[in-house]
Amino acid sequence: MTIDRDNERWLLLWDIDGTLLLGASIEHARVMFAVLQEVHGTDDPAGGQPIRLRRAAERSGMTDGQIGREILLDNGVDPMQIDARFAEVVRRASEDYDPGDLTAHVNPGVTAVLAELAARDDVVQSLVTGNFERIARTKLRAAAIDGWFDAALGGGFGSDHEQRQFLPEIARQRAGAALRADESAWPRERTIIIGDTPRDIACARHDGVRVVAIATGPHPPENLSEADAVATDAESLRDALLAIVGLPPRPGSPG
Ligand SMILES: [Mg+2]
Numbered sequence: 001m002t003i004d005r006d007n008e009r010w011l012l013l014w015d016i017d018g019t020l021l022l023g024a025s026i027e028h029a030r031v032m033f034a035v036l037q038e039v040h041g042t043d044d045p046a047g048g049q050p051i052r053l054r055r056a057a058e059r060s061g062m063t064d065g066q067i068g069r070e071i072l073l074d075n076g077v078d079p080m081q082i083d084a085r086f087a088e089v090v091r092r093a094s095e096d097y098d099p100g101d102l103t104a105h106v107n108p109g110v111t112a113v114l115a116e117l118a119a120r121d122d123v124v125q126s127l128v129t130g131n132f133e134r135i136a137r138t139k140l141r142a143a144a145i146d147g148w149f150d151a152a153l154g155g156g157f158g159s160d161h162e163q164r165q166f167l168p169e170i171a172r173q174r175a176g177a178a179l180r181a182d183e184s185a186w187p188r189e190r191t192i193i194i195g196d197t198p199r200d201i202a203c204a205r206h207d208g209v210r211v212v213a214i215a216t217g218p219h220p221p222e223n224l225s226e227a228d229a230v231a232t233d234a235e236s237l238r239d240a241l242l243a244i245v246g247l248p249p250r251p252g253s254p255g
Contacts, residue, residue, distance in 0.1 A: 008187060008190045009121075009122050009123060009124050009179075009190065010122060010123045010124070010190050010191070010192060010244075010245045011124055011125075011126065011171075011172065011175050011186045011190060011191045011192070012117065012123060012124070012125045012126070012192050012194060012241070013126055013127060013128040013155070013156070013168060013171050013191065013192065013193050013194065013209075014125060014126070014127055014128070014129075014149075014194050014195075015061075015127075015128060015129050015193070015194060015195035015196060015197075015200050016127065016129040016131055016136055016139060016140070017060070017129070017130075017131070017196075017217070018060060018195075018196035018197065018214075018216060018217020018218065018219075019107065019110075019194060019195050019196045019200075019214055019216070019217065020106065020107055020110055020114075020140070020143070020145060021102065021105045021106060021107060021139065021143055021145075022105055022106075022107050022216060022217075023105055024099070024102045024105035024139060024143065027097065027098070027099040027100070028097060028099065028131070028135060028139065031093050031096045031097045032064060032067070032068060032093055033071070034096070035089055035092045035093045035096060036068055036071060036072060036089065038092065039085050039088050039089050039092060040072055040075075040077050040081065040082075040085060042072065042075045042077060057218035057219075060196070060197045060199070060217055060218045060219070061130065061164065061195070061196075061197030061198065061199025061200055062130055062164070062199065063130035063158035063161070063162055063163070063164050063167075064090075064093070064130055064131055064132050064135070064158040064159075065086060065089075065090075065132075065158050065159075065161075065162040066130070066158075066162050066163070066164075067130075068082075068089060069082050069162065086162075090132050090159045093132060093135060094132055094133075094134035094135055094138075094159075097134070097135045097138055097139075098138070099138065099139060099142045100142065101142060102139060102142040102143040103142075103143055103144050105143055106143050106144075106145060107214075107216055107234060108233070108234060109233060109234025109235055109238075110145075110234045110237070111145060112234070112238075113234050113237060113238045113241070114145065114148040115148070116238065117241070118148055119248075120245075120248050122245065122246075122248070123245060124153065124175065124179065125148055125149060125153075126149060126150075126153040126154065126155045126171055126174075126175055127149055127155035127156070127157070127171070128155065128156040128164075128167045128168055128171050128193060128195070128200075128203065129155070129156075129157060129158065129167075130157075130158040130164055130167075131157060131158055132157060132158050132159040133155070133157035133158075133159045133160070134159070136155075136157055137149075137151065152178055153174065153175050153178050153179070154170075154171060154173075154174025154175060154177070154178060155171050155174065156168060156169075156170040156171035156174075164199055164200075164202075164203045165202060165203045165206035165207070166203075166206075167203060168191065168193060168203055168204060168206070168207035168209055169185070169207050171186075172185045172186040172187075172188070172191055172207070172209075173185045173186075188207065188208045188209045191207075191209040191210065192209065192210045192211065192212060192241065192244060192245075193209055193210070193211040193212070194211070194212050194213075194214065194237070194241070195211065195213060195214070196213065196214050196215065196216060196217030196218075196219060196224075197213075197217055197218070197219055197223075197224075198219065198223060198224065198226070200213065201213060201224065201226045201227050204227075205226075210228050210244060211227045211228055212227060212228060212229045212230075212231060212237065212240045212241060212244070213227035213229070213230045213231065214230075214231045214232070214233075214234075214237050215230060215231070215232050216232075216233065228244070229243065229244070
């Protein structure tokens with residue numbers, strides 16, 4: 001069948017940490033450190049948390065696997081062993097992660113933006129995050145915003161690839177397979193990444209899709225100027241997204 005591009009919906013691919021949720025990674029980081037220690041037998045891969053956490057800002061936007069690799073390499077672990085035990089790290093971290101109630105960590109105003117976009121019939125919403133998938137879904141559930149993200153649409157996760165740059169294409173392929181008649185990848189020109197770091201912008205550029213940045217993570221707006229638009233809060237994010245996807249079509253209007 002032919003696809004009418006004018007009627008193609010928009011695919012919005014949301015980052016989690018620093019974008020949908022703020023300050024919601026403490027238990028995530030603790031579990032990751034503990035699992036790296038258990039799986040690789042390293043002596044305290046956290047190396048003393050205060051030292052490691054100082055690097056949180058420069059690690060923002062890295063995938064879970066990438067952060068894990070960096071920590072392990074710092075601790076002298078053989079890269080072949082890191083590769084060989086990657087799946088076990090994903091499995092154990094996913095099983096052990098239990099963050100408790102994260103509802104207080106939702107980025108203020110973002111739930112209303114998700115709701116407004118979800119009410120449109122020309123927008124679908126999914127995820128591109130460095131979190132392992134099960135951690136991502138647990139985190140969203142703990143924050144009570146998982147209902148906006150249909151797992152059947154897939155998404156792109158740190159458990160899919162260690163390099164974030166490959167995640168948007170994975171998410172487009174999955175969304176296309178789930179929703180498009182010919183199951184082809186979602187069109188780049190109808191896809192928007194939403195994230196809080198230069199790495200979110202870089203992954204969008206790598207895939208050739210639009211990106212709207214929000215400066216609610218560790219990066220100020222001036223670090224995010226390569227994005228197509230930069231928001232400073234949920235309200236300006238909404239405005240930036242509507243400027244791209246357009247005002248909602250009025251019910252009953254032609255086309
Ligand atoms: Mg982020």
